[in-house]
Amino acid sequence: MVRLILIALLLALVAPLTAMGQDDEHRVDVIVVSGPLDDRAIAFLLTTIEDLEQRGTEVVILQLDVPAVVADPDRYGELAAVIASPPIPLVVWIGPAPATAYGGALELAASAPLTFAAPGARVGHASPTVVGGETSTPPQITGDLADRSVVVEEVRAGVIDEMAPTIRQLIQVLDGQSIEVRGENVDISTLVPVAGGLTGEVTTAPVVFHEPGYWTRFLRMAVSPEAAFFFLLAGLTLAAFEFYAIGPGLASGVAALSLFLAGYGIHALPMRWWALVLIVLGWWALTGSYQMGSVATVTALGAVLLAAGGLSLVEGAPQLEMNAVVTLVIVAGVVAFYVVAMPTVARSRFSTRTIGRDHLVGSEGVAVSDFDHQGEVEVAGARWRASAHREAGIKAGERVRIVEVDGLVLEVDRLDAHSGSNGPRENHL
Numbered sequence: 001m002v003r004l005i006l007i008a009l010l011l012a013l014v015a016p017l018t019a020m021g022q023d024d025e026h027r028v029d030v031i032v033v034s035g036p037l038d039d040r041a042i043a044f045l046l047t048t049i050e051d052l053e054q055r056g057t058e059v060v061i062l063q064l065d066v067p068a069v070v071a072d073p074d075r076y077g078e079l080a081a082v083i084a085s086p087p088i089p090l091v092v093w094i095g096p097a098p099a100t101a102y103g104g105a106l107e108l109a110a111s112a113p114l115t116f117a118a119p120g121a122r123v124g125h126a127s128p129t130v131v132g133g134e135t136s137t138p139p140q141i142t143g144d145l146a147d148r149s150v151v152v153e154e155v156r157a158g159v160i161d162e163m164a165p166t167i168r169q170l171i172q173v174l175d176g177q178s179i180e181v182r183g184e185n186v187d188i189s190t191l192v193p194v195a196g197g198l199t200g201e202v203t204t205a206p207v208v209f210h211e212p213g214y215w216t217r218f219l220r221m222a223v224s225p226e227a228a229f230f231f232l233l234a235g236l237t238l239a240a241f242e243f244y245a246i247g248p249g250l251a252s253g254v255a256a257l258s259l260f261l262a263g264y265g266i267h268a269l270p271m272r273w274w275a276l277v278l279i280v281l282g283w284w285a286l287t288g289s290y291q292m293g294s295v296a297t298v299t300a301l302g303a304v305l306l307a308a309g310g311l312s313l314v315e316g317a318p319q320l321e322m323n324a325v326v327t328l329v330i331v332a333g334v335v336a337f338y339v340v341a342m343p344t345v346a347r348s349r350f351s352t353r354t355i356g357r358d359h360l361v362g363s364e365g366v367a368v369s370d371f372d373h374q375g376e377v378e379v380a381g382a383r384w385r386a387s388a389h390r391e392a393g394i395k396a397g398e399r400v401r402i403v404e405v406d407g408l409v410l411e412v413d414r415l416d417a418h419s420g421s422n423g424p425r426e427n428h429l
Contacts, residue, residue: 027206028171028190029057034065036131036223036320037105038268042075044212052088058205059089059174059188061167062112068131068319069104070223070268076104076130084111089179089188093170094121094152094160102149102319104129107140109159113180116164116173117152123159124149131316132270149318171204219264225314226326228265229279233306233334235259236283241342244290244385270315278309286338291374291385293409294339302338306331343408360402364415367398377402377412386410 031048033041045062052060062083069076083090092112094101097120101109106126109115117123125148126141144150145159152160164170171190178185191202212220222228235258242251266276282305289298310327314320365379367386371394377386385408388394392414404411 026058026189026192027208028059028061028174028204029208029210030061030063030167031210032063033212034099035067035220036269037066037069037071037076038220038223039071039075040216040219041212042071042079044216045079046082048210049082049086049088049090057088058190059091059179060086061170062090062092062108063167064092064094064101064105064109065099066105067100067102068316069129070131070270070316070320073130080104080108080111083108085182086113087182089113089181089186091116091170091174091179093164093167094118094123095164095170096166097121100149103127103131106145106159110141114174114177115159115161116170117160118165119153119163121152122149123152123156125319128319131319167207168204171207219261222261222265223268224265225269225316225320225322226330228262228269228271229310229313229322229327230330231258231265232262232279233283233330235262236280237334237337240283240287240290241337241345244342269320272312272315275309275312278305279313282306282309283334286335290338290342293406294343299335299339303331303335306334360405360410363402365400365402365412367394367396367400367412370395377410379410384408384410386412388412388414 029052031045033045035041049060083092090112091114092109093116094109095116095118097118099118100122101117102123102125106123107129109117109123124145126146129140141159152163154160155162162173164173174188175190176187178187180186190205192205194201194203211217222231235255238251238255238258242255282302285298285302285305289295289302292298307328310331311322311324313322360379363379365377365384368376368378368383371386371388371390371392373390374385374387375394377384377400379402386400386402387406387409388400388411392412394400394412394414399415400412401415402410403413
């Protein structure tokens with residue numbers, strides 16, 4: 001009796017596993033790729049297709065929303081060869097609207113055994129296949145899609161075979177179709193009977209979505225022109241904030257992370273080096289203006305340099321180009337941070353309730369750093385930015401006296417400069 005119960009339990013456990021294995025073979029796999037196609041995205045696509053070939057699947061749907069290809073041309077060539085002659089049933093879907101397929105992405109879609117698009121998707125700008133100046137490969141698509149884009153509303157010979165607004169409708173349309181797999185036509189079935197349903201009632205096969213891993217998705221956050229620009233400015237601005245506000249280190253950590261992402265974006269995207277120089281000069285001007293007490297002309301110069309560099313940053317139009325509105329919003333945010341946020345934080349951090357700026361003149365303190373005109377001093381436990389004549393030669397650890405207050409900047413001099421050999425100390429303004 002016990003043996004029969006154990007056998008029954010074993011069969012109860014094995015039966016679902018067997019059914020899972022059968023469902024796993026009769027399923028639809030969707031590989032999702034959005035944003036510019038870089039080397040990491042191509043590696044993900046090649047690896048996933050290879051894994052699905054070994055695992056077995058009814059059909060693979062490559063869901064594209066790719067404005068440009070920025071990968072190495074050789075790596076792109078590997079992917080193009082696999083898409084044109086896939087080892088498993090594969091179709092490309094440009095969707096959902098308003099998804100785009102420009103340049104090399106359009107080449108991939110057109111070369112697939114079957115290509116679908118959602119109404120409202122945009123295709124075109126086939127030239128260049130790979131964005132990046134001399135590394136670009138000649139396009140295979142010519143005609144009206146070579147240098148302009150169109151909104152897909154109907155089938156286009158040689159590019160779009162059928163229309164499908166959603167993945168679910170696409171799966172239904174695919175049922176019973178024949179897809180070429182390495183020279184042989186394979187009939188696919190994407191609809192299955194409803195378990196326990198009425199005779200003839202069907203539903204779609206199980207659908208499994210595949211996306212890049214967390215690390216790849218994290219890096220690809222910066223693989224868009226606006227994102228790379230944002231992370232670059234965020235990193236530089238937070239680095240300046242950490243230096244002047246002397247924070248606990250959180251800002252410096254975020255700055256390092258932002259600059260890391262910006263570096264990946266700059267590496268992946270076709271950037272203009274002179275635009276990067278303009279951005280750095282603009283950041284330098286804003287930082288210098290803040291150090292001088294927010295000089296309007298210098299602040300305006302910094303904003304203009306940032307805007308000019310940002311709008312010219314990427315060399316890949318019309319497939320890749322900066323969004324002017326987003327770029328100017330980022331610049332405005334950075335300027336506002338320098339003009340409003342940094343002084344406010346510095347004021348709250350470097351001042352105390354017992355130290356009013358009106359009472360600082362004549363107070364004594366200690367130099368925290370060597371002065372080369374600019375430096376820092378500590379007065380009654382609070383740190384302040386300070387300036388002094390270069391001839392003063394103030395070194396870290398020397399006693400100083402405050403002779404004037406200019407906004408958040410203290411004018412100081414060496415303490416012994418205010419004392420005679422025998423007489424009392426005097427303030428010399």
